Amino acid sequence: MATYFVSQGRDEIPRWREAFSAARLVAPAQARAWVTREDCVWVMADVEAWPGLVEVLRRSGAALAVMSYAPTPREAFQALDAGARAYVHALSPPEVLRQAALVITHQGIWVPPDLMARVVGGAFQALGGADRLREETLQRLTERERSVALAVVEGLSNKEVARRLGITERTVKAHLGAIFRKLGVRDRMQLVLRLSQREPQALETGH
Amino acid sequence: MATYFVSQGRDEIPRWREAFSAARLVAPAQARAWVTREDCVWVMADVEAWPGLVEVLRRSGAALAVMSYAPTPREAFQALDAGARAYVHALSPPEVLRQAALVITHQGIWVPPDLMARVVGGAFQALGGADRLREETLQRLTERERSVALAVVEGLSNKEVARRLGITERTVKAHLGAIFRKLGVRDRMQLVLRLSQREPQALETGH
DNA sequence: TCGGGTATTGGACCGAAGGACAGGCCGGGG
């Protein structure tokens, strides 16, 4: 099993070299040709179009890790989505780098613990969490109120909601009033924010 | 390092026992008391309130894995969110289980490859993809218009936006008018929908 | 049978939102 390091320039990352003394430094183009399924490849996030490179290399079956000097949750996602199985700070201690290598060569995923929380938290919210909250919120409404709320959240005006549901605009307003009371929101704006995930609300504090 | 298995009943998972012959089967209550930071704990997803249990055990610093007979992306998130570092099918082959154990005891995360794609894919799209569009949209506005738009999307009223930016409510309306024209939306509702990802828009067709 | 929740509508009222029309100031080009 060979270990490769792909970077834009010829940077030697000291900690990294310390961790993998037998590794080879290659250019993006070479990587595409040389890498095989048994290899472990480290890609610096300063390589242009690195997500594309990672995606290509992934097809070879190799274990891929992305390194960044300024890790962000977003970039972490980008890396994982492209097929990398690790996302680490470029200046991580050699023990950490070796640990990550061990993990990814065993089909595992390695992300710094601090990023982990945010990554998983974000992902969870994105997939299930937000929906669940939304559902719970909607369950507090009656059937009719739910219809109205959902229509309003689509951006329809009261008149449009009325047409869609075959009732008077007046009735829509009545339902909306009930919805606002039950959910404790002040207007339709806050309603869509509530039902579209997102922080509690960004109301002004000092009147 | 001890390996524990937490389950509701006294089920013996054959593949699991095969993988960890020296492991101990414990009840949820015992687990809370016995587990230490060096241990590796496997929790069956049929234990009632398993997410809570996982969260408690996580504080001990132990490596946690959740096993399910019917894995779903959603449950996977729930497990990871609770603090588990692995989520595997209860009937996985012993090699896989041992591999997962190796990974999680080295701070890695282990999720079945097929679930991985759906999990990361969905999350990335939700986190990163949407904002890119949002940024592109915002770039079409002038600096001031951007400020107004962002404030409006937070749910602030014109008056509140005016206070925040230190300008007149009239001016806020002027900026908003320009924003609506530029982005081709009819009102603030459509604006928040546009800037909060989500489908094109659900305008009425007729009339 | 009565009370309570739900669905529906009416009218009146008022503040928020948005458009029309008109200006003001400033800075960068042609």
Added chain:
DNA sequence: CCCCGGCCTGTCCTTCGGTCCAATACCCGA
């Protein structure tokens, strides 16, 4: 110098959104 675009403001007016006070009708459990 003039013109244009960004930014800021004003007045007038219309529509929309939300609330209050009622009222009718249905259904359902006590």
